[in-house]
Amino acid sequence: MIAYIEPYFLDNDADAATVSTGQSFDGVPESLDIQGEISSGDAAANIAGKDFGGMNCMKPLAVVRPLGPEDIAGAVRTALRSDKLTVAARGNGHSINGQAMAEGGLVVDMRSTAENHFEVGGGGAFVDVSGGALWENVLKRCVSEYGLAPRxxxxxxxxxxxxxxxxxGVSGQAFRYGPQTENVTELDVVTGNGDVVTCSELENSELFFSVLGGLGQFGIITRARVLLQPAPDMVRWIRVVYTEFDEFSEDAEWLVSQKDELCFDYVEGFVFVNGDDPVNGWPTVPLHLDQEFDPTRLPRSSGSVLYCLELALHYQGSESNSTVDERVERLIGRLRFIKGLRFEVDLPYVDFLLRVKQSEEIAKVNGTWETPHPWLNLFVSKRDIGEFDRTVFKELVKNGVGGPMLVYPLMRSRWDDRTSVVLPEGEIFYIVALLRFVPTCAKASSVEKMVAQNQEIVQWCVRKGIDFKLYLPHYKSQEEWIRHFGNRWSRFVDRKTMYDPMAILSPGQKIFNRAP
Ligand code: FAD
Known part of the structure; x- marks a missing residue:
């Protein structure tokens, strides 16, 4: 038995290798006896040393590509036997601030388990999928094989x-169905104690709610049971422009407060620069190459930034155009957007959900998918969103952030308080996302300036007593985490004590230190 791993840490990356059994190499202990692959040294750093944020670089001891939950539990148990080894699940590494990394620890590459589950059950009510599956693949299979889709x-x-x-997991459907965490009914989880546990609202419910929104702190999700609905054939995708934030936000709040059967299927919004800048301004609004943004429609009083409501309505291919038009007009008729600044297209449902793929491809071609992404995501209460607009949108980022600046309302009643997510007070709050892209020619100092501006915004929120929470939070000190969780901190700590008492899991979140 190997009691402690630390003596096995070596510094011989040059000989790094990938093997398929649990032999000892490159500092990785023999007790890590798993069926899947293990990589170490440079091979491991290449897989798991960076993330989408591109601002952190950490060297794991090894990357494990598990075959299933037993391998993951094996990695956790190996860490438990050591005095400092940690384990980070890595999904697709799309975190911004190193949340899926483990310096000198084991990274479990969940993508190797992507195909372990895909089973529709409950007469089409749900699908069991792997924790390592990509949502785009879940979508494609559910629609093409069953005519069904997650909500x-x-x-x-x-x-x-x-x-x-x-x-x-938030998008324009969340006002209606809640975030993705509200749309799963059962999970298989490997806890920080190395146990493989099935949990749901009724079975091991404390673990179920801990893990949802739990920042990877309580267990590694290996299977999720995701609720389904019949997939529509088509989507009418609409954008309408506003000059006044009050009118934009009142209309958005009215839309998300409508009864289910009377509302759009998707409501989002964004801020853009009032100018012809192709990355931040008017050209970002039209939905098709044939459409043009006509600035002569804007009132003279319009300010430095404008607002766009983005809406979508699902329909079946069998519905006539006039029926769809009628349904749209019933909802859109009372909105106060600028006439003549309305854009719409009809497209297949799957294409609508995969709409960002096109931006990904463009960013890959122009190199900005690989440059750093100092993104900032917050939830801001309805009470304070007007003040946030006046200071942040109209002043601090009035020239844009090189990418989308999202702002749209969500309903707190659609979020279960028992999950680990924390939210601002009040029924309506806004998600704000500053999705900064950095040109390839930019200097390192411009990334630093963006990070500094993010900090300035957060500090301004704290100073002004803005009711906000970071989404995809990132803090450096435990004091900040305590402030983040507020009166939920003790519950979070209790859950950690129960499910990961040695603080093995997701060390990249920097909430707890590994217990010696
Ligand atoms: P990773 O970055 O690999 O991991 C994130 C955290 O979860 C880490 O702490 C990791 O240890 C933990 N983790 C990973 N897998 C598991 C598991 N199976 N069990 C337990 N813990 C695990 N978010 C939204 O809500 N809405 C959006 O519209 C949205 N759009 C995005 C667009 C882009 C281009 C990017 C880069 C991010 C976007 N995000 C969005 C944020 C995204 O939801 C988070 O970054 C998410 O963590 C990324 O998923 P991932 O699979 O890459 O996870």
């Missing part, structure tokens, strides 16, 4: 099921 999404689907469930 709640993220904007971009190159993310794993376990990765988004560890945060919340």
């Amino acid at each position: 709640s999404w993220t904007d971009y689907l190159g993310l794993t099921v376990g990765g988004t469930l560890s945060n919340a």
Whole structure:
């Protein structure tokens, strides 16, 4: 038996290798006896040393590509036997601030388990999928094989099921169905104690709610049971423009407060620069190459930034155009957007959900997919969103952030308080996302300036007493985490004590230190 791993840490990366059994090499202990692959040294750093944020670089001891839960439990048990080894599940590594990394620890690459589950059950009510599956693959299979689809999404689907469930998973459907964490009914989880546990609202419920939005702190999700609905054939996708934030936000709040059968299927919004800048301004609004943004429609009083409501209505191919038009007009008729600044297209449902894929491809071609992404995501209460607009949108980021600046309302009643997610007070709150892209020619100092501006915004929120929470949070000190969780901190600590008492899991979140 190997009691402690530390003596085995070596510094011989040059000989790094990937093997398929649990032999001892490159500092990786023999007790890590798993069926899948293990990589170490440079091979491991290449797989798991960076993330989408591109601002952190950490060297894991090894990357494990598990075959299934037993391998994952094996990795956790190996860490438990050591005095400092940690374990980070890595979904698709789309975190911004190193949340899926483990310096000198074991990274479990969940993508190797992507195909372990895919089973529709309950007469089409749900699908069991792997925690390591990409949402885009879940979508394609559910629609093409069953004509069904999950109800709640993220904007971009190159993310794993376990990765988004560890945060919340939010997009324009969340006002209606809640975040993705509200749309799963059962999970298989490997806890920080090395146990493999099935949990749901009724069975091991404390673990179930801990893991949802749990930032990977309590267990590694290996299977999720995701609720389904019949997939529509088509989507009418609409954008309408506003000059006044009050009118934009009142209309958005009215839309998300409508009864289910009377509302759009998707409601989002964004801020853009009032100018012809192709990355931040008017050209970002039209939905088709044939459409043009006509600035002569804007009132003279319009300010430095404008607002766009983005809406979508699902329909079946059998519905006539006039029926769809009628349904749209009933909802849109009372909105106060600028006439003449309305854009719409009809497209297949799957294409709508995969719409960000096109931006990904463009960013890959122009190199900005690989440059750093100092993104900032917050939830801001309805009470304070007007003040946030005046200071942040109209002043601090009035020239844009090189990418989308999302702002749209969500309903707190659609979020179960028992999960580990924390939210601002009040029924309506806004998600704000500053999705910064950095040109390839930019200097390192411009990334630093963006990070500094993010900090300035957060510090301004704290100073002004803005009721906000970071989404996909990132803090450096435990004091900040305590402030983040507020009166939920002691519950979070209790859950950690129960399910990961040695603080093995997801060390990249920097919430707890590994117990010696
Ligand atoms: P990773 O970054 O690999 O992991 C994230 C965290 O979860 C880590 O702490 C990791 O240890 C833990 N983890 C990973 N897998 C598991 C598992 N199976 N079990 C337990 N813990 C696990 N978010 C939204 O809500 N809505 C959006 O519209 C949205 N759009 C995005 C678009 C892009 C281009 C990007 C880069 C991110 C976007 N996100 C969005 C954020 C995204 O949800 C998070 O970054 C998420 O964590 C990424 O998933 P991932 O699979 O890459 O997870």
